[in-house]
Amino acid sequence: MNELFKEKGIKVTRQRKEIYNIVKANPSTIKEILKRKTNDVDVSTLYRIIDLFIKKGIFIKNVDAKGDVYYTLNEEHVHYINCIKCHKKEKIDLCPIDDMAKSIKKETGYTLVSHNMMLDGICEKCAEKQKKKEK
Numbered sequence: 001m002n003e004l005f006k007e008k009g010i011k012v013t014r015q016r017k018e019i020y021n022i023v024k025a026n027p028s029t030i031k032e033i034l035k036r037k038t039n040d041v042d043v044s045t046l047y048r049i050i051d052l053f054i055k056k057g058i059f060i061k062n063v064d065a066k067g068d069v070y071y072t073l074n075e076e077h078v079h080y081i082n083c084i085k086c087h088k089k090e091k092i093d094l095c096p097i098d099d100m101a102k103s104i105k106k107e108t109g110y111t112l113v114s115h116n117m118m119l120d121g122i123c124e125k126c127a128e129k130q131k132k133k134e135k
């Protein structure tokens, strides 16, 4: 990560490091980041860090089905499935869009340059909890 910061021309600070690691561990909304952080990062500092990370192409701003904004690392083509209960997000390796892009190109002549996809589901843990409740 120090390499990445250097490459982007930003100074490594403890606060920046922490925010980066939180989002790396799990794509998060501002609220979730605030809940998880341990350092003395106040809200305005957090917004400043996120702004900087987005400007530098370190974070990507995403919107989920409910319209909540959450942040992910700017990585090569990945998608996430979101648990509608606990909002934990898991990386998915496959993408159906790649195949679709070929048919889109054939049909419309358009070359797909970007796409957004967020899948909603219920994680194993929450499914367990739900089962127990039903008994």
Ligand SMILES: [Zn+2]
Pocket (backbone or CB within 6 Å): 083, 084, 085, 086, 087, 088, 122, 123, 124, 125, 126, 127
């Ligand atoms: Zn869950």
Ligand SMILES: [Zn+2]
Pocket (backbone or CB within 6 Å): 077, 078, 079, 095, 096, 097, 098, 115, 117
């Ligand atoms: Zn994709």
